[in-house]
Amino acid sequence: MDFPIFHIDFIGNRMLIAVDAILHVIINHALAVGALPVIALLELSGIRTKDPRWDRLAYRLLKIIFIITTTVGALTGVGIWFSASLINPAAIGSLIRVFFWGWFVEWIVFVCEVSLIMAYFLSWQSSARSPEAKLKHLRLGIFLAAFSWITMAIIVAILGFMMDPGNWMSERTLISGVLNPMYFPQLAFRTTLAMVMGGMTMICLTYLFTRNDLPFRTTVIRAISSWSGIWMLTLIIASVWYYQVIPQHMLANIPVAVTTQEYVSWNSSLKWLLTVGLSFVGWVLWSSVRHPGQVHGAKYLASVLLLFAMLGQFERVREFIRKPFIIGNYMYANGIRVEDYPLLQRDGILQHATYAGIREVTADNKVAAGREVFEQTCTRCHTVNGINSIRGQLKTMYGDKPWQPEVIAAYIENMHGARYFMPPFPGNKAELDALSVYLASQQKRATAFNGAQTNGIPKPDKISASTVYGTLPNLANPHGEQQ
Amino acid sequence: MTAPIPRDIPLPLPAPEGLLEILLIAAFLVHILFVHLMIGGSMFSLVCQIRGLKTPDYEKLAYRIMQTVTVNKSLAVVMGVAPLLIINTLYAPQFYASSALIGDMWMAVIPLVTLAFLLAYAHKFWWNHFLNIPELHIGIAALETVLFLVIPLIFMTNVNLMLFPEYWPKVTGFFSAMLLPNVLLRYLHFVSATVLFSSLFFVWWTGRKTFRVEVQFSELRVIDVRRFFYAFAFGATIFQILTGLMVFVSLPAQGMSWGFTALLMLGGLVVLPAIWWMWQNLTRPGHLLDDNFKQILTCFACATIIMGIARHDYRENALADHKAAIAEKTINYQAAVKEAGEQAQLAAIKAKENDVAAPGAAAFNQNCAACHHATLPTVGPALQEIKEAYANNPDGIAAWTKAPGKKRPDSMKMPGFPQLSDDELTAISQYILSH
Numbered sequence: 001m002d003f004p005i006f007h008i009d010f011i012g013n014r015m016l017i018a019v020d021a022i023l024h025v026i027i028n029h030a031l032a033v034g035a036l037p038v039i040a041l042l043e044l045s046g047i048r049t050k051d052p053r054w055d056r057l058a059y060r061l062l063k064i065i066f067i068i069t070t071t072v073g074a075l076t077g078v079g080i081w082f083s084a085s086l087i088n089p090a091a092i093g094s095l096i097r098v099f100f101w102g103w104f105v106e107w108i109v110f111v112c113e114v115s116l117i118m119a120y121f122l123s124w125q126s127s128a129r130s131p132e133a134k135l136k137h138l139r140l141g142i143f144l145a146a147f148s149w150i151t152m153a154i155i156v157a158i159l160g161f162m163m164d165p166g167n168w169m170s171e172r173t174l175i176s177g178v179l180n181p182m183y184f185p186q187l188a189f190r191t192t193l194a195m196v197m198g199g200m201t202m203i204c205l206t207y208l209f210t211r212n213d214l215p216f217r218t219t220v221i222r223a224i225s226s227w228s229g230i231w232m233l234t235l236i237i238a239s240v241w242y243y244q245v246i247p248q249h250m251l252a253n254i255p256v257a258v259t260t261q262e263y264v265s266w267n268s269s270l271k272w273l274l275t276v277g278l279s280f281v282g283w284v285l286w287s288s289v290r291h292p293g294q295v296h297g298a299k300y301l302a303s304v305l306l307l308f309a310m311l312g313q314f315e316r317v318r319e320f321i322r323k324p325f326i327i328g329n330y331m332y333a334n335g336i337r338v339e340d341y342p343l344l345q346r347d348g349i350l351q352h353a354t355y356a357g358i359r360e361v362t363a364d365n366k367v368a369a370g371r372e373v374f375e376q377t378c379t380r381c382h383t384v385n386g387i388n389s390i391r392g393q394l395k396t397m398y399g400d401k402p403w404q405p406e407v408i409a410a411y412i413e414n415m416h417g418a419r420y421f422m423p424p425f426p427g428n429k430a431e432l433d434a435l436s437v438y439l440a441s442q443q444k445r446a447t448a449f450n451g452a453q454t455n456g457i458p459k460p461d462k463i464s465a466s467t468v469y470g471t472l473p474n475l476a477n478p479h480g481e482q483q
Numbered sequence: 484m485t486a487p488i489p490r491d492i493p494l495p496l497p498a499p500e501g502l503l504e505i506l507l508i509a510a511f512l513v514h515i516l517f518v519h520l521m522i523g524g525s526m527f528s529l530v531c532q533i534r535g536l537k538t539p540d541y542e543k544l545a546y547r548i549m550q551t552v553t554v555n556k557s558l559a560v561v562m563g564v565a566p567l568l569i570i571n572t573l574y575a576p577q578f579y580a581s582s583a584l585i586g587d588m589w590m591a592v593i594p595l596v597t598l599a600f601l602l603a604y605a606h607k608f609w610w611n612h613f614l615n616i617p618e619l620h621i622g623i624a625a626l627e628t629v630l631f632l633v634i635p636l637i638f639m640t641n642v643n644l645m646l647f648p649e650y651w652p653k654v655t656g657f658f659s660a661m662l663l664p665n666v667l668l669r670y671l672h673f674v675s676a677t678v679l680f681s682s683l684f685f686v687w688w689t690g691r692k693t694f695r696v697e698v699q700f701s702e703l704r705v706i707d708v709r710r711f712f713y714a715f716a717f718g719a720t721i722f723q724i725l726t727g728l729m730v731f732v733s734l735p736a737q738g739m740s741w742g743f744t745a746l747l748m749l750g751g752l753v754v755l756p757a758i759w760w761m762w763q764n765l766t767r768p769g770h771l772l773d774d775n776f777k778q779i780l781t782c783f784a785c786a787t788i789i790m791g792i793a794r795h796d797y798r799e800n801a802l803a804d805h806k807a808a809i810a811e812k813t814i815n816y817q818a819a820v821k822e823a824g825e826q827a828q829l830a831a832i833k834a835k836e837n838d839v840a841a842p843g844a845a846a847f848n849q850n851c852a853a854c855h856h857a858t859l860p861t862v863g864p865a866l867q868e869i870k871e872a873y874a875n876n877p878d879g880i881a882a883w884t885k886a887p888g889k890k891r892p893d894s895m896k897m898p899g900f901p902q903l904s905d906d907e908l909t910a911i912s913q914y915i916l917s918h
Contacts, residue, residue, distance in 0.1 A: 002489035003579045004651075006586035020593070067608075070557050071600040078564065079593035085571065086586050089579035093492040096571050100497035107564050114561045118554055337493075342827035343820050352816075354489040397862070399893070410856040417853030418862055453586030456655035460487040467488060467812040469819040474811075 001336060001353045006086040007379050007451030012387035013087040014380070020083055022315060024076035026197075026308055029190065031065050031073065032113075032148040034198015038224055039065070040141035045223065047134055053216050059124050061205055066121045070114070088380060090335040091326040099158050106154040109147055116144040149191065156187045159318070181245070189242040189314075192235035196281065197307045199228030203288070204304055207297045218293040225288035232282055239274055270317045277306040323421035332423035334380045341426055348428040349376050357458035361430040370438025371447075373431045381422070384442065384449040391442055403443045409436035486648035486805055489576045490813040496572065503573055504795065510565035512791045516680065517559035522631045523681020524552035525603065527712075529624045536617060540703035545624075547698050549607040551688065556600060574645060576809055577802060581645035581660075588637050588657035595637075599630035632674070636661065639670050646801045647737060665733045672726040679719035683783065685712040690773060706772075710765075713772050717761045724751060738801030746793035750786045757782035843914025846907050850900060857918065863897055866918055877912035884908060 008016060039062050046054030084092040096103065120140045127137035157180075203224050210217035281303045288295045326333045336344065343352065350356045350369065353376050361369045374390070382390045394403055397411070409432050416424035425432060458464075468474050496503065528548040535542030570578050582589045606623050613620035640661045644654065647663070654660045661667070688694065689709050698705075731747060760775040837844075854862035855869070873879045885908065887897040903911070 002491075002576060004583040006583040008587075016590070063608075067601075067604055071597050071604070074557070074560055075593050075597040075600070078560065078567075079590075081567065081571075082582075082590055082593055085579055086583055086590060089575070089583070090492065093571065093575040093579065094494055096568065096575075097492055097494040097497055100568070100572055103568055104565070107561075107568065110564065111561050114557050118557060122554070339824060340820055343823035346823050346826070354487055404859075407856075407859050407861055410859050410861045414853040414856075414861075417849070419853075451586065452583050454656055456584065457487065457652055459652045460485045464487045465485040467808050467815060469815045472815060472818050472822065474815060 001090070001340075001349070001376065003089045003335075004355050004452035004457045005375050005379060006453055007375070007383075007449065008386075009383045009449045009451075010386040012383045012389075015387045017080065017083045017087060018319075020076050020079040022312055023072065024080060025315060026311060027068060027073040027076065028148075028152065029194035029311060030197040030201045030304075030308070032069050033145075033152050033191070033194040034196070035061070035065055035202050036141065036145040036148055036198070037195070038199055038202045038227065040138060040145055041223070041227060042220070043138050043141055047131075047138065053213065054220070055128075057206065057209060057220065060209055061202055062121055062124065064205065066117060069117065074114070088326060088333075088335050090337075091331055094327060094331060095158065102154055102157065106151060109150050109154065113144065113147040113151055116140060116147060120144050152190065152194070153187055156190060157183055159186070185238070185242040185245045188238040189235075192231050192238045193307070193311060193314075195231035196228050196235050197304070197311070199224050199231065200281065200300060200304045200307060203228070204297065204300045207300055214293065221288060221295075222292040225285050225292060229282075229285045229289055232278070232285055236278060236282075239278065243271065243274075266317050266320050270313050273310055273313050277310045280306055320421065324416065324423040332426075334377055334423050334426065336377075336423070336426050341424065344426045345428055348431050349373065349426050350431060351463065354464050355452070355457045359461070359463060361434045366434045366437040367441050368438075369431070370434035370436070370441075371449075373427055373435040374438055375449075377426055377435070379449075379451075385446055390439060391446055394439060394443070403440040405433070405436040405440045408439050409433060412436065487580075487651060488648075488805070488808045488812050489580065490816045491809050492575050493813060493817055500573070503569055504799075507566055507569040507573065508791050508795050510562065510569065512787060514559065514562040514566050516787075517555050517562055518635065519677045519680040520555040520684055521552055521559045522628075522635070523677045523684070524548050524555060525624070525628045525631045526678070527681060527685060528552065528606075529621070529628045532617075532621055532624055538703065540700045543698050543700065544703075544708060546607070546610055547694075548685070549603070549610075551684075552603055553607060556603060560596070570642075574802070577645040577648065577805070578641075580648070580651060581641050584644060584651060584654050585637070585641055585657040585660050589641060592634060592637055595630055595634055599627055599634065602627035602630065635673055636666075636670050639673060640666055643669065646798055647735060648802075648805050649737075664735065665730065668726065668730045668733050672723065672730050675719050675722040675726055679716055679723055680783075682712045682715035682719060683780070686716060686772065687776070709772050713761070713765060717758075717765055720754065720758055720761065724754070727751065734797070735801075738797035738799075740796070740800050743793055743796050743800060746789055746796060750789035750793060753782050753786045753789065841914060843910035843912070846903070847911050847914050850903065851911065854897070863894065864891070866915055870916055870918070873912075873916065875916075877909060877916055880912035880915060881905070881908035884911070 007013060011019075039058050042054050042058035042061070046052065046058060081092070120137070123137060123140075127133045203221055206220050206224065207217065210220065284295060284299050284303045288300075322328065322333075324332050326335070329338065331337050336349075340352075348361075350359050350361075350372060353372075356372050356376065358365060358369045358372050374384075378390065382388055382393070384390055394408070398407070411418070412425050412432060412435065415422045425435075427435070528545045531541045531545035531548060535545055602623055606620070606627055610620075613623075637657070640657065640663075643663060643666045644650065644660045650663055654663075686709055689705060689712065695705055727747075731744075757779040760779050764770045764772050764774050835845075855864070855866055857866050859865050860868070869880070884900050884903070886899050886901070889896050900908075
């Protein structure tokens with residue numbers, strides 16, 4: 001409402017964030033949080049055994065980690081910011097106001113992390129000159145691993161907060177946001193999953209890099225497998241814990257039976273994937289500890305892919321159960337605060353959307369006004385023609401029968417009830433009507449839908465350029481001076 | 484021309500505004516320093532590599548320069564996070580608006596930087612693989628440098644656009660924002676600063692004692708390389724002042740003030756001694772490049788800090804009215820929200836009283852209305868249809884609702900409602916039939 005609306009109709013706005021975020025999370029978990037401790041372990045083994053092969057392998061693995069995390073890894077992290085602030089600026093703006101110092105600390109940790117990985121990687125060769133230098137160098141690696149975990153621990157607080165702000169709604173302090181009920185189970189789950197992912201990924205790469213030295217491969221893979229196996233056990237405990245806490249907590253929040261069913265099916269898909277995935281990965285690790293030379297690389301690769309899928313599914317479920325909110329109970333995913341609803345439903349959203357081009361629905365402008373309403377209320381989750389397209393949804397519902405505006409309106413009016421994950425419609429009757437006419441008009445011939453990055457914004461009118469509201473007293477300027 | 488006035492995020496700032504502004508200026512200067520070193524390093528490495536085709540020693544130099552780029556580019560990115568965070572906090576209504584207006588190019592920053600970094604790694608880590616195909620190697624270096632030069636233009640367009648809300652309605656897409664007065668001149672000023680800071684950095688870097696050992700020139704003398712960078716630094720300083728004057732003249736009036744002008748003059752004056760020393764060191768026999776080097780650096784550092792403050796001052800001036808209007812509108816909007824909220828609450832209480840009269844209505848609205856409309860088939864059949872099918876048969880409705888079957892081939896299966904009590908079901912059924 002307060003920002004020009006950026007929209008990509010083809011891949012969809014949520015998809016843009018999702019692709020960036022999933023890539024980031026996978027790199028962060030598998031190559032930073034989970035893999036760096038393994039590198040330090042390998043370096044330590046090199047120091048202990050005085051066998052230079054350990055050191056060479058560790059360096060080769062670290063080089064890959066370094067290249068990927070300092071390019072794609074770091075930039076997709078910044079990309080989450082960029083995409084979130086384009087797609088839902090109201091939400092990210094609010095989160096920043098609440099979590100500023102959290103993010104600031106996060107930034108300091110991040111600076112340390114990047115400095116450490118550069119120091120660790122770039123001084124690797126020169127640290128070979130003396131045993132003392134080597135020990136110092138190892139210490140860098142341990143610090144690095146610790147810092148990359150702390151980065152994650154802070155971010156998890158923010159993610160947990162978005163799902164359930166806990167006491168923040170009443171207290172509005174940083175700490176009450178951080179200590180929300182989701183925090184510890186989620187952190188435990190992510191930490192242990194990251195460790196197993198990191199271990200498995202390193203096993204895969206080791207498998208590749210040690211083609212010509214099979215006895216050494218056996219030794220290394222057994223070592224990493226044992227390390228990952230221990231984390232595997234903790235991962236099972238953490239999954240059970242997470243699974244015990246989250247669903248009950250979330251289910252208590254979902255009032256609608258239909259959605260509860262959908263939720264249960266999402267969650268059981270996660271449970272299923274977790275059970276199958278963990279059994280498979282556990283089995284691979286077990287055989288790998290016992291007969292490390294005999295496990296084929298494809299099994300390791302399959303384990304890594306399964307772990308990625310588990311993490312991806314976990315993120316999807318997390319996203320799903322957050323809906324219809326983007327900040328639990330405070331702001332809906334369309335960027336509108338729960339508190340704003342009565343006003344918008346009374347006056348109409350177009351009256352209050354700064355950058356809307358039409359304010360009033362009339363008999364002649366229904367399609368155009370409906371497009372504006374759609375832009376304000378649905379485009380954060382739907383496209384017209386792309387991913388999760390509204391045309392596709394309507395087609396599934398009504399097929400090739402003519403789409404009737406009244407029928408669509410009857411649905412939208414109650415869509416929050418029918419599909420809890422969608423926010424209630426935040427406008428008045430006339431706007432609902434216009435939106436339905438617009439949607440029905442898209443059945444035969446969809447008009448291209450562009451965002452503000454292509455269309456720009458309309459010339460400011462009275463509403464956009466003024467600072468007062470209707471008949472209310474001007475609180476900011478109580479003496480009634482007119483500006 | 485009028486500007487759109489949005490409302491601000493209705494949550495308090497996390498810290499006093501002044502503190503955030505100081506943090507912003509400081510963090511931005513650190514960020515931009517590493518950006519200069521990153522871009523300048525990439526440019527100089529390219530230049531040296533081309534010269535290396537004739538004089539192989541330059542190729543060695545190019546390789547060493549790329550080693551600094553590896554470090555500086557990572558610092559440039561991490562150091563950029565803090566100013567981005569603070570801009571997001573302090574200027575949410577303006578910064579998010581300008582970002583959205585150039586949204587696709589703004590988003591493209593992420594893949595472009597990633598690509599530039601990957602190219603830089605390919606350029607450096609595979610140096611020896613390219614020995615026999617220098618054209619390809621130089622091509623990679625050139626592409627990397629071009630990308631490094633394009634990215635700041637996107638940033639510059641955005642931070643310029645956010646300053647002038649009255650231009651927003653005129654902007655359609657990135658290029659129209661880029662062509663607003665002053666962006667390209669500011670960019671030129673930025674690029675000459677890049678040359679200036681990076682060449683000064685390389686004068687220092689090639690002057691370190693260990694440099695000679697690291698680089699192992701076969702014929703080239705280190706002193707010649709240093710003079711090469713020094714000459715660039717001097718030229719860029721002059722160019723910097725000229726472009727600075729042009730930027731000043733072309734700046735839109737919105738942010739101008741005497742204080743700002745005075746800061747700029749002061750910043751310009753501070754570099755004059757540095758120019759004098761540099762000229763002497765370059766031209767007078769008997770002077771060494773390292774003469775007064777610390778003083779020269781101090782001059783540039785002071786000028787940079789002053790310019791950083793001036794830049795912020797201009798932004799604050801340009802946005803002062805807009806910020807005040809936004810604050811006012813936000814307060815008034817919140818009052819309207821509160822008023823409407825209270826009205827709605829009263830209405831809800833009234834509605835509840837009505838519910839007591841018709842007990843099935845509330846339960847129906849909560850559980851069934853989403854899919855069953857009075858007269859229209861929506862997700863499920865209309866009430867009309869149900870009424871006809873179940874006339875005088877409320878128990879039938881209740882039974883179906885507890886455990887629905889599957890009847891209509893072209894509609895979804897209705898979910899069951901085992902959680903509803905018999906009383907509730909009876910009330911709902913009666914409500915449907917009497918509706």
